[in-house]
Amino acid sequence: MILTDVLTTGIDALQFWLVVFLLVFTLAGLIFNLLSPEKLFIFVAVVLLLSGTLTPAQTLAGFSNTGIFTIAALYVVVAGLKEAGATQLIRRYLVGTPKNQHDAAIRVLPVTVVLSAFVNNTPIVAMFTTLLQDQSKRFSIQLSSILIPVSYASILGGVCTLIGTSTNLVVDGLVKQSGHHGFSLFELAWVGIPIALVGLAYMYWAAPRLLPKRESSIEQFDQVREYLVEMLIQPGSELIRKSIQDAGLRNLPGLYLVEIERSGQVLSAVRPRTLLEEGDRLVFAGSPQSVLELNTIHGLTLADEQRFKLDGNSSDRRLFEAVLSPSNPMIGLTIKASRFRHRYSAVVLSVSRHGERLSGKVGEIILCEGDTLLIEGQKGFLMRYRNSRDFLLVSKLGTPPAADERKAIPAILIFLAMILASATGFISIFESSILAAMAMLTMRCISYEDAGKSVDYQVLLVIACAFALGAAVDSVGLTREIAAVLLQVTSSPLGALVAIYVSTVVLTELMINNAAVYTCREQA
Structure with a gap:
């Protein structure tokens, strides 16, 4: 019946069935992941153009849409x-x-x-x-x-x-x-x-x-790298006048508070009810990922004085781990004597050797082959030194930039x-x-580079090319046929509206939202 109606209205039957096939093909492609969505919709748009179903202007109309x-x-x-x-x-x-x-x-x-x-x-x-x-x-x-x-x-x-x-x-x-x-x-x-x-x-x-209600589990590994890191409570911190327990620093997984340095005095064996004050230096020991979690607490920053001499904004800095190679010129020297900050434009926050943390002042630690350094540097540090002969391995810790x-x-x-x-x-x-x-x-x-990376071009391609598919569905009269079928199922406007909603919901479960909109838009 549909084919007869198509022929009597003068619409090219071949183009009609081509559009029907492309709709089914698109739906199947999205369900079974035959192609990525952007490749699938680009292919459909090209077929519609080459078959003469759409003009070049109709095919590219989506790319000029203000949306x-x-x-x-x-x-x-x-x-x-x-x-x-x-x-x-x-x-x-x-x-x-x-x-x-x-x-x-x-x-x-x-x-x-x-x-x-x-x-x-x-x-x-x-x-x-x-x-x-x-x-x-x-x-x-x-x-x-x-x-x-x-x-x-x-x-x-x-x-x-x-x-x-x-x-x-x-x-x-x-x-x-x-x-x-x-x-x-x-x-x-x-x-x-x-x-x-x-x-x-x-x-x-x-x-x-x-x-x-699933309890999270923390995997324990042999030879996990541990660091000793000092954190400083800044003015306006959310931790000021809170106890260790109320601040949530008592039971951090993979991390524990070793001591607090306050006004030149060291408070060891810190009790849970000890109140924190502005300017306190908190000495933590733990794994690199656990140390990283401390950076997310407002007003708690790394206390190494050398880091304040780094160039650039603090929001542009990241944490890295680097393993010293045998050919590194700093082997056998202290971190201070090696002039690490001047050499690499970064600072060493802590050192781990054979998986064990090294105590004492960081600047006085004598470096050895295979030492793992916890480093703070500009976000380009990884690109500059990942292939350097000075390090066996350089990796970035997934730390978000602090709010500036x-x-x-x-x-x-x-x-x-x-x-x-x-x-x-x-x-x-x-x-x-x-x-x-x-x-x-x-x-x-935001930088121009980051702005360009932020745009999801695949999504934009899918939306723009879906305009072409929607235009084809409209131009060959398929939308009228779908509407006629809906009217045969129900004669009331409310029933037709429900049918449109249900079909949109079903298609949304099978394909992306934007594509479902185009498929169902003309039913109304």
């Missing part, structure tokens, strides 16, 4: 927030320090919803995952029953605003392309906020009851100005996002 450039600009804006340390600043002041399971849910989930309404879900989930992983080690929070709710909370936040997800922006572009007025920034909030509130209430109730408020505050102000400008209708979200991305680059919240 594509809005998404690209928002990638840069979000990356600017992250690189400037603004996300850490937001996390610190909006969430604080969760102390237990219930406290973590109360603090984190609502903030996740709010932030995800304006920022891409991925960095938000990554930010709170890191926070909860850190706090779980300090305050016995079970990750198995909190991380999935964080992920779902970010999805709930995405339905509250136009820029909450890239799919919202794509739909807005399709609406405008059809000649209709697009959505305002908060127009979706009338539906999204009630859904988000109901979803949050459900997660508060269901998560503790339905999600598993000189960059973080301008980044937050740029982001808020973008939201305000688009929310008031002063300029469109497309214009405000482009201006915000340019401002992030101008204010050096």
Whole structure:
């Protein structure tokens, strides 16, 4: 019947069935991972062009859609927030320090919803995952029953605003392309906020009851490298006037507090109720990854004086491990005598030998072949010295940059100005996002190199090429046939709307959201 209708309306049957085949092929390709999504959609767009189903202008129409450039600009804006340390600043002041399971849910989930309404879900989930992983080690929070709710909370936040997800922006572009007025920034909030509130209430109730309670396990290895590291409590630290136990420094896995140096006096065998004060030097011993966790605590910094003589901003520094080779010219010399900082533009924070930490002043340690050094240097240290004959191995520890408020505050102000400008209708979200991305680059919240890396070009390709598939579905009359089938199933407008929702939900489970939108958009 469909083929007869196609022939009688004068539409080329071959092109009609080609589009049907390409739709099925695309769906199968996404389900069975025949090709990566971007390769699959590029292939489909090329076939539609070469077969004459679409003109070059129709095939490339997606690449000129404002939604594509809005998404690209928002990638840069979000990356600017992250690189400037603004996300850490937001996390610190909006969430604080969760102390237990219930406290973590109360603090984190609502903030996740709010932030995800304006920022891409991925960095938000990554930010709170890191926070909860850190706090779980300090305050016995079970990750198995909190991380999935964080992920779902970010999805709930995405339905509250136009820029909450890239799919919202794509739909807005399709609406405008059809000649209709697009959505305002908060127009979706009338539906999204009630859904988000109901979803949050459900997660508060269901998560503790339905999600598993798995205890995390820490693997112990022979010859684990241990370091002795001094940390300094700075002014304004969250640890000031807290006891060792309340600060979460009592039971850190793979790490223990050896002693505290205060006003020239050494407090050994520190008790759990000992109060911490500004200027305290905390001496920790433990594995490199555990030492790394200390860097995430606000106001607790590495206490080595030499690190303050390093060039560049502290937010651009990273931690590395390096193993000394037999040909290293520093072998047999102390770290101070070897002029390590001048030679490598980095400082040695601690030394491990045969898996055991070396005590004493770092500068007075005589280096030996095979020593493993814990180093702080600029983030280009790995690229410069990973092939150097001075080291057998150089590896970077996965440490996030500390928040630099000189960059973080301008980044937050740029982001808020973008939201305000688009929310008031002063300029469109497309214009405000482009201006915000340019401002992030101008204010050096993010470098041009990092801005280029932040854009997910694969996602943009999928969206742009999916426009071509949607145009083909429309041009050959397949959308009318689908609509006719839906009307045969149900005669009521409400039933047709339910059918559209159900088919969209099913397709979203099988393919990416943006592609599902294109497949179902014309059914309405």
